[in-house]
Amino acid sequence: MSDAPVSSPAPSSALSGTKSMDDIMALCKRRGFVYQASEIYGGINGFWDYGPLGAQLKKNLREAWWEDMIMIPCWGRKGPGGERVRCVPVETRIIQHPKVWEASGHIAGFNDPMVDDKETKQRFRADHLVGLFVPPGDASTHDELSRYLADDTLVPHATFVDGSPFEIFQRILEDKVLRKKLGLGNAKACFEGQTGGDKALLEIETRHGQRRAAVGYVPLTLLQKFNDKIPSPFTQMAGSLTQPRQFNLMFKTYIGATAGEDDIAYMRPETAQGVFVQFKNVVDTTRVKVPFGIGNTGTSFRNEVTPRNFTFRSREFDQAELEFFCHPSESVEWYKFWRDFRMEWWQSIGLKGENLILREHDKDELSHYSQGTSDVEYRFPFTAPGFGELEGIAHRGDYDLTQHQKHSGVKLDYFDTERGEPLPNGSPKGERYIPHCIEPAAGLDRGVLALLCEAYTKDASRPSPEIMKFHPRIAPIKAAVFPLVNKDGMPEVAEKLHGELSRRFGRQGFIETDAKQSIGKRYARMDEAGCPFCFTIDGDTLKDQTVTCRDRDTGAQQRIALDQVPAFVGEKLGVG
Template sequence: MSDVKAESSVMGQIVALCKRRGFVYPASEIYGGIRGFWDYGPLGILLKNNIRDWWWRQMVLCPPIGPDGHPVDMVGLDSAIIQHPRTWEASGHVAGFNDPMVDDIGVSRYRADHMFGMFAAGADVPVATCVASSLGEAAEMIATDKKLQKLFGLRNVEVAERNEAGVTAVKASYKGQPFEGTILCLYPPAREGLFPTYPSPSTGEVGKLTDPRAFNLMLDTYPGPIRDEANKAYLRPETAQGIFLNFKNVVDTTRVKVPFGVAQVGKSFRNEVTPRNFIFRSREFEQMEMEWFCPPDDALMWYDFWKHERMKWWESLGVAKENLKFRDHDKDELSHYSKATVDIEYKYPFTAPDFGELEGIAHRGSYDLTQHQEHSKQKLDYFDQELQLRLKEQGIAPEEIKARSRYIPNVIEPASGLTRAVLVLLCEAYTVDAARPSGVYLKFKPKFAPIKAGIYPLVAKDGMPEVAEKLYLDLRNRFTCEYDPKQAIGKRYARMDEIGTPFCVTVDGDTLKDQTVTIRHRDTLQQERIGLDKVKDFLRDRVEE
């Protein structure tokens, strides 16, 4: 269990660093905070915007080269957070956007699929329960949380084995007797009425848990002066529907032709039962979504295309290949609209050695446009003139040409969380180095580091601040830099390590003599001397690549 403990400790250290250095703060902290909401501080917003801007550039401004050797056709959109309520009826969110919820009467409330139990061999009632987001996290909690072990009469818990089916073999002492068993997710239960027989994760008391029930994840609101059901609206749980509602607008007002994509970055809201794992799962978050509209016959080809393009994009952020993988959804976990879905998963500290969801690429078929066409009574089909001409050249019968050249496009949707991407880069960059004064540094790829360079006078006298500030004013027009003339230079370097700044430029006494400065490299701690007039080119070559 030492590896699991280490991974848990790393996540705690990352969260502490984010607060201490201004990446992420608890929202409304002076009032005790509000669960599931986070504020992005001065460095957090810079990191988030760097990721957002790179996604926008790679998806909209410089989209990928398609199978035909030419750039794919892509436009952007920024749709309203609040849409007409019937939007969510058509999309299925009102009726089907639910999580199973279990009440712990008088204590708390849990997502049923986040509840895990430790079972004796052959038993259907757990001897201990916990709330986690993965089997690995559940095993860690049961094996390391002394309060939890004391609550359930456990001692000397040892996780012996994990297999691909998601079952963990456990050895322990239970109420003084040797115990062997497994850890499993409690949901779905083997039969109705089991949850009331399970011990509470918080108190150990039996009979306080309710059976799971559906809990709608949409946050509602009431635009206008009247607060009644007729005026009820929702904060969007995803950005995708705003794209579908504007499909005809985009076709009619731009020069795009199927196949093409519409990309959007924006806030979404989900009333998560149990937000957890820092900013991994929160109630307010930002998404980066794209809907790719294509002919039905080409949908599988485009699904495979976008699957691999999105993996390449995550690698372009500096995420190691070994920390990323594809996971195809089984048929029983596909969304109601999906013909196929694959997740790109990342090995987070709180899921290790397992992986957790990072981005989903879904083949949505024609479900969304069909639903909105039926509910709005507006035509959302597409006349494919180029296909019509090709079919005529092939000598296809007029009836078949007519049927095939007008269709409702299929949709391929790569959808990822921008705020989850921030978490991934923080986890990926976090590097322990006991030899440094800071003890750790953030090894961001220079392109995405919040601050690209620190510009420092060695001391705040002898003309050094004036030279350093002049250099800073010249560089800031192109690079996000920081000028700081105070503190010992070692402390300034340590702070730059902790926030992931790749380079520090120091003006010293020799600068005034020979017009050279010292460049300190974050990753290697190497220091080199270059000309003052070469600094801009130095940063350009290393930050913009």
């Protein structure tokens, strides 16, 4: 932490789980952090706006990310190879060629058909439905049974959703009670060695004698044709399942004024693909050398099934993503490097303590192409005692560049002039490869929400019980200047100091001043808004040129020289 650019506030010991989300939401509205979108029209489900303080808070978070990831990556630290980390930005469009989303897998992956069981009110993904298929005639070979699964002609004898075909297969083998319930006699595994993840073969006894049966995924086409005949996985009764319904998680739009079906485009569900699509241009035009990163920030859209939990699962949200490209042999080292740095970074802006965790995904949780994924997770009041994801750091291998190379027909490999056997003239021969990619992908709106939840503090012993303890670096209001009373020359001194602080720090956040009402009330207002420091001009200021500096978190006061105030603020904000 010694190279972190700013000093840290006192760690907050309060667990998020003990804070009230209702209180936090009320304060967010009252102080202008978060408003409901389109509120005067009744609001619109899944969308939230930021008020003045929220907008500045989010801007500070985005800029902290930009500074520490792009301009001076990792606070100037060296990467695993001993060189400084190098990153460049791009800014890519929300709307891309529709093929981008075919290549990335989002159009397929974000269109999961769902089925509801009308009896039990349960919903499941249609492609998770596993059936036990008992053919009417004899089907003794793997191929013959497989044909039934692909044929869409055989209605399953029973269905399941909580497991892979192989797991269901094992359950049927081992569970006598289940077999009885399904009207089956003895069962044993057959075709040893041919059982696999997506189908498995059983030898069973039924009323009609010895049969061979298959366990496999129920094809979608079969569900559409026979869904009134397919038994519910929850009751094994037919007739209670709905038709498979598309849940379109991609936002669709139309390009051009005479929009028709040919003009369909999609709003991006993540900013990362913009980087992969421009990878070749960045390499060709900016003299970057692997290893290096490309950062991209901006708005993304997902038609969440159920937007919930304040701004946590909004349908429109901002991301800050870095795609870091490296040689395959160094990728695991870089993955660990970024994983650890990103955790440290969130801690550096105030998410201290046990509410923040780094969670390494289990092997079976990983995408098929990933060699490692970690989440930085925060214990929100609404997830406690569980955690919600703020950022995912994924080892994506060469998956994305390979996909786009395949779909676009454009070569996306990289010629590394510093690798390969030395040539007779001493220079390396060079090596051509598709770089591996490490992706730290942060949610900015979730980050803001975590900062709000972490900052929110209720302290009944204080005259103003609600305090937003933002880290000075991200606090939307940086400082406030008050005349103790609105006379005797104090307002003039306050005005001068306010002007000076505004000139020096007004780019980082608001500098407030207020001469109305009691000093306690003015302090209290700043506590709720999360202003870390208040400077008060009093009678002594006129005599000895000192002011009171009041600390938000403790309420403690110290006197400092009037002309030292800008230096004091600069040091606390880390901008000298």
